[in-house]
Amino acid sequence: MPLVSAEQLTDFSSRLYRATGAPPDIADFVAQTLVDANLGGHDSHGVMRHESYLRQVKEGVIQPAMRPRIKHRHGAIAVVDCRRGYGQVGARYGAAQLRGLAREHGVAAVSLANCNHIGRLGEYAAWLADEGLVGLVMVGIPGALVAPWGGRERVTGTNPMAWGVPTGRGPMVLDFATSIVAAGKMNIYSDKGELIPEGWVLDSEGQPTRDPDKLFEGGMLLPFGTYKGYGLNLMMALIPVLLAGTVPSGAKGADLYGNPTLMLALSIEHFGELEDFTAMADELRENAHRIRPAEGHDLVLLPGEPEERARLQRQREGIPLPERTWSTLQSLAREWGIEPLVADR
Numbered sequence: 001m002p003l004v005s006a007e008q009l010t011d012f013s014s015r016l017y018r019a020t021g022a023p024p025d026i027a028d029f030v031a032q033t034l035v036d037a038n039l040g041g042h043d044s045h046g047v048m049r050h051e052s053y054l055r056q057v058k059e060g061v062i063q064p065a066m067r068p069r070i071k072h073r074h075g076a077i078a079v080v081d082c083r084r085g086y087g088q089v090g091a092r093y094g095a096a097q098l099r100g101l102a103r104e105h106g107v108a109a110v111s112l113a114n115c116n117h118i119g120r121l122g123e124y125a126a127w128l129a130d131e132g133l134v135g136l137v138m139v140g141i142p143g144a145l146v147a148p149w150g151g152r153e154r155v156t157g158t159n160p161m162a163w164g165v166p167t168g169r170g171p172m173v174l175d176f177a178t179s180i181v182a183a184g185k186m187n188i189y190s191d192k193g194e195l196i197p198e199g200w201v202l203d204s205e206g207q208p209t210r211d212p213d214k215l216f217e218g219g220m221l222l223p224f225g226t227y228k229g230y231g232l233n234l235m236m237a238l239i240p241v242l243l244a245g246t247v248p249s250g251a252k253g254a255d256l257y258g259n260p261t262l263m264l265a266l267s268i269e270h271f272g273e274l275e276d277f278t279a280m281a282d283e284l285r286e287n288a289h290r291i292r293p294a295e296g297h298d299l300v301l302l303p304g305e306p307e308e309r310a311r312l313q314r315q316r317e318g319i320p321l322p323e324r325t326w327s328t329l330q331s332l333a334r335e336w337g338i339e340p341l342v343a344d345r
């Protein structure tokens, strides 16, 4: 598998986004967030996305040079119109608006309308936590890919959510899809020619399968955590979607490509001392690390720590790209007229 440094991959990705007509700051930012997902071990939300983003540029779904703006503000609430630009740009702008509102009011909410795929939600939750806030980011995806608990047909999207809280050692981030895993993980397994674990996907007939490609042949993901995860998935299918002014999956006019998003923030300093909060969070972390690990675990981890470990390793060793991803990136380079990607190894 070719190994590429984060710097090489970011430079390549930025050149690709500039070729779509994105101004340099937007191209750099989108490139950096996607490569950061690879660094954190979430290849499903890394440079593998170039192919679909560039297709959406060609289809006019993504407007590469478009910048978000406030649609309206009411007290501690703002609605941001992302104007179909790159979703990452809208999400970071929304998070910055949210920070200002939360600092002013103690609690705030920002909804992102007309928003394309924002990538890893944890990125924005971490950014909010770095600013001394509790951040919660929720996305309801109107494209149906997930079966409800007890069902054998697709009804909802993978509807992810991320929480970020400050600790003395940086943000603690919990970030996941409310389907068993993100749909993009099936592409990764497929690219590597591997079988998926049991309990992730049903085929189009509603039968369990370990073939990742079955998801894209009319199959469906299961929700995480039985009926509780299904319930969360359903809430996410409604709340961010309706507040962003669109309609849930299955309804006429659903924004199939989009990421209607709701971001909430609490300013810890409006409740008490930030230092007390972070000290207690650190104590919780240390208590968890101290306990005896169960069989098959070397340490009890906290949310965000698997990503920290991956980041350290990939910064040191480079980012491995499956052959199929590698060749897709090289054909995108030819198609968009930029210099090819160079592997370190």
Ligand code: NAD
Pocket (backbone or CB within 6 Å): 042, 044, 045, 117, 118, 119, 120, 121, 122, 139, 141, 158, 159, 160, 161, 162, 173, 174, 175, 176, 177, 178, 179, 180, 181, 182, 183, 185, 259, 300, 301, 302, 303, 304, 305, 306, 307
């Ligand atoms: P996942 O199943 O890999 O779970 C990741 C979460 O679990 C992280 O918070 C991680 O720190 C935590 N975790 C994992 N192992 C752990 C352990 N041993 N101990 C403690 N915590 C642990 O994630 P996923 O559901 O496949 O989602 C992957 C990414 O995809 C997320 O970043 C999500 O935001 C993103 N996503 C985005 C969209 C979108 O449309 N924008 C849709 C779906 C998912």
